[in-house]
Amino acid sequence: NNYFKIAVLPGDGIGPEIISESIKILDVIAEAFQCKFHFDYGLIGAEAIFKTGNPLPEETLKICKESDAVLFGAIGDPVFDNNPEAKVRPEQGLLKLRKELGLFANIRPLKTYASLIDKSPLKREIIEGADIQIFRELVSGIYFGEKFTDPEGEYAYDICKYSREDIIPIAHMAFQEAQKRKKKLTLIDKANVLDTSRLWRKTCQEIAPEYPDVELDYMFVDNAAMQLILNPKHFDVILTENMFGDIISDEASVIGGSIGLLPSASVGEKNALFEPIHGSYPQAKGKGIANPVASILSVAMMLDHLNLHAAADKLRQSVEHAIENKYVTIDLNTKQYYSTSEVGSFIADHI
Amino acid sequence: NNYFKIAVLPGDGIGPEIISESIKILDVIAEAFQCKFHFDYGLIGAEAIFKTGNPLPEETLKICKESDAVLFGAIGDPVFDNNPEAKVRPEQGLLKLRKELGLFANIRPLKTYASLIDKSPLKREIIEGADIQIFRELVSGIYFGEKFTDPEGEYAYDICKYSREDIIPIAHMAFQEAQKRKKKLTLIDKANVLDTSRLWRKTCQEIAPEYPDVELDYMFVDNAAMQLILNPKHFDVILTENMFGDIISDEASVIGGSIGLLPSASVGEKNALFEPIHGSYPQAKGKGIANPVASILSVAMMLDHLNLHAAADKLRQSVEHAIENKYVTIDLNTKQYYSTSEVGSFIADHI
Ligand SMILES: CC(C)[C@H](C(=O)O)[C@@H](O)C(=O)O
Numbered sequence: 018n019n020y021f022k023i024a025v026l027p028g029d030g031i032g033p034e035i036i037s038e039s040i041k042i043l044d045v046i047a048e049a050f051q052c053k054f055h056f057d058y059g060l061i062g063a064e065a066i067f068k069t070g071n072p073l074p075e076e077t078l079k080i081c082k083e084s085d086a087v088l089f090g091a092i093g094d095p096v097f098d099n100n101p102e103a104k105v106r107p108e109q110g111l112l113k114l115r116k117e118l119g120l121f122a123n124i125r126p127l128k129t130y131a132s133l134i135d136k137s138p139l140k141r142e143i144i145e146g147a148d149i150q151i152f153r154e155l156v157s158g159i160y161f162g163e164k165f166t167d168p169e170g171e172y173a174y175d176i177c178k179y180s181r182e183d184i185i186p187i188a189h190m191a192f193q194e195a196q197k198r199k200k201k202l203t204l205i206d207k208a209n210v211l212d213t214s215r216l217w218r219k220t221c222q223e224i225a226p227e228y229p230d231v232e233l234d235y236m237f238v239d240n241a242a243m244q245l246i247l248n249p250k251h252f253d254v255i256l257t258e259n260m261f262g263d264i265i266s267d268e269a270s271v272i273g274g275s276i277g278l279l280p281s282a283s284v285g286e287k288n289a290l291f292e293p294i295h296g297s298y299p300q301a302k303g304k305g306i307a308n309p310v311a312s313i314l315s316v317a318m319m320l321d322h323l324n325l326h327a328a329a330d331k332l333r334q335s336v337e338h339a340i341e342n343k344y345v346t347i348d349l350n351t352k353q354y355y356s357t358s359e360v361g362s363f364i365a366d367h368i
Numbered sequence: 369n370n371y372f373k374i375a376v377l378p379g380d381g382i383g384p385e386i387i388s389e390s391i392k393i394l395d396v397i398a399e400a401f402q403c404k405f406h407f408d409y410g411l412i413g414a415e416a417i418f419k420t421g422n423p424l425p426e427e428t429l430k431i432c433k434e435s436d437a438v439l440f441g442a443i444g445d446p447v448f449d450n451n452p453e454a455k456v457r458p459e460q461g462l463l464k465l466r467k468e469l470g471l472f473a474n475i476r477p478l479k480t481y482a483s484l485i486d487k488s489p490l491k492r493e494i495i496e497g498a499d500i501q502i503f504r505e506l507v508s509g510i511y512f513g514e515k516f517t518d519p520e521g522e523y524a525y526d527i528c529k530y531s532r533e534d535i536i537p538i539a540h541m542a543f544q545e546a547q548k549r550k551k552k553l554t555l556i557d558k559a560n561v562l563d564t565s566r567l568w569r570k571t572c573q574e575i576a577p578e579y580p581d582v583e584l585d586y587m588f589v590d591n592a593a594m595q596l597i598l599n600p601k602h603f604d605v606i607l608t609e610n611m612f613g614d615i616i617s618d619e620a621s622v623i624g625g626s627i628g629l630l631p632s633a634s635v636g637e638k639n640a641l642f643e644p645i646h647g648s649y650p651q652a653k654g655k656g657i658a659n660p661v662a663s664i665l666s667v668a669m670m671l672d673h674l675n676l677h678a679a680a681d682k683l684r685q686s687v688e689h690a691i692e693n694k695y696v697t698i699d700l701n702t703k704q705y706y707s708t709s710e711v712g713s714f715i716a717d718h719i
Pocket residue numbers: 092093108111263560561590
């Protein structure tokens with residue numbers, strides 16, 4: 018198979034700018050690796066609310082369901098963030114999309130680049146050689162439990178719920194990934210306080226015997242937030258629930274020196290979505306300063322998912338080549354820097 | 369008033385060792401500043417479970433309620449952590465104590481010590497001059513909402529609930545502290561996803577006009593977990609809910625170079641409790657290597673609370689004197705180090 022339907026959702030803020038670099042890359046890949054990508058564009062987020070009133074229009078969902086992969090930009094707009102009373106919010110679009118497509122596992126690889134190591138706020142000896150893969154559960158927990166605000170606005174609640182079925186598939190995925198790596202899996206939870214965390218611990222304990230070569234350990238989330246900075250090399254594969262994963266994986270992004278470099282894949286039984294970890298960065302919108310690398314590396318994860326491994330490897334090499342040659346955006350080098358589209362083109366040309 | 373009733377709860381792990389250094393300090397303070405401390409000891413945590421079956425015996429609660437201040441060591445035992453089925457757990461003792469005493473605000477000051485700055489995993493230029501005060505809500509949220517595990521063990525839930533009344537008192541406290549400092553208050557939440565976070569945002573927005581000199585800003589918890597490491601000097605006073613506060617404040621401890629240095633105060637209308645941020649550190653138990661400074665600095669916060677400001681200042685100076693003279697435990701200097709009790713005595717002697 019060399020024909021792929023890609024749903025493209027640029028979204029808000031810098032989303033459209035970085036996505037157009039990813040499309041540029043895919044056009045070059047198509048030529049170099051004799052395959053064809055058909056792009057279907059869809060609205061999502063604030064953009065979709067402004068145009069249709071709905072953060073996830075039906076048409077967008079349809080495009081995504083019929084796609085071989087979804088390429089996602091970013092979501093979020095300060096207009097909504099500063100208005101706690103807004104009933105319709107951009108984030109609902111992304112959350113509903115994750116749920117509807119059943120994207121239960123969010124996978125975030127973290128590594129360091131030799132030439133960028135000194136960009137990190139952490140000392141070289143702390144991060145050099147760190148290599149972590151985070152598995153964050155993405156369609157359950159407090160994000161999707163019942164929510165309620167009483168009409169008088171006196172109180173509110175959010176329910177964090179997990180069932181064994183929510184945990185088992187992603188736990189297997191994480192164990193299997195650990196088998197391919199350093200064979201160490203750390204479950205991050207708050208089992209000394211939360212019932213849901215104890216369910217996670219118990220479920221992982223039950224599965225562990227199927228992976229006798231993997232060492233499973235547990236860490237409370239407060240301690241993990243500290244250990245990630247004190248000793249990131251302690252970690253190999255991390256498994257955690259939705260909310261803790263949101264916090265921990267953004268925190269862990271400092272290890273690599275820039276959140277502008279970090280890709281992610283969100284996968285389910287049928288569909289998969291690829292997006293940079295960074296958000297919509299509204300302050301940078303339209304200025305041509307956004308770093309396209311996180312989105313481009315998300316494309317590499319997408320190519321792997323489509324079994325185009327040679328193309329994925331070539332793309333990753335081209336990104337590394339750009340970084341090693343200091344062909345980067347302003348977030349990585351304030352003295353000598355290139356625009357979003359210059360960096361995209363440099364990477365494309367190298368393929 | 370120069371007579372104070374102090375409830376002393378050493379707890380688990382290294383708790384007893386560090387608490388005896390704090391008592392040593394209080395004995396010296398009593399003499400030097402002409403006051404008297406009466407100590408009532410109580411059981412709590414794993415220690416209390418082993419001896420009485422109850423992580424917070426009635427007697428302990430009574431001692432605390434009648435005290436002018438509670439001096440708390442640490443809680444937690446691996447026996448329970450690795451058993452998700454345990455019904456009675458050490459942490460329940462501390463959580464119940466916080467709730468029963470109405471200790472709604474957990475206050476954690478964070479600063480750097482000139483002589484320890486190079487101990488931090490973060491680069492000197494990132495942390496030098498960082499000075500943050502965290503206000504964590506301590507008696508509501510997901511810690512205290514209804515919890516449930518179904519008898520078949522198929523699913524579980526934890527409810528995060530907040531009312532305006534839970535938020536208003538600690539918000540005022542945080543605004544007032546900001547007024548005394550750099551006049552900047554950052555509310556950390558996840559208002560793009562959680563109803564409870566939107567209630568926090570709305571409530572703080574309502575209170576803000578009473579503090580026109582304080583600049584209130586908002587930050588999503590995932591972004592905050594990143595910004596704390598990228599740019600800790602951005603923060604002055606932080607206000608947040610219980611679970612996020614647990615994570616963020618442990619994470620922020622890396623700024624100061626060691627969690628072994630960080631004190632906290634948990635205050636309510638009637639009572640107050642003082643404890644180090646670090647936990648029971650069971651691996652170090654009985655080895656004489658635990659750092660007593662976090663507990664000793666918690667004593668300083670307690671002295672301030674008892675209006676013994678001169679004693680508190682003197683104690684803080686003595687701690688700084690010990691640190692500047694490298695009279696520290698192994699966590700701060702692996703080449704030349706002193707035992708828990710040597711460090712305690714050195715500080716006591718300086719008072
Ligand atoms: C935009 C937001 C809802 C989202 C999340 O919290 O999951 C984002 O932070 C992420 O991590 O993808």
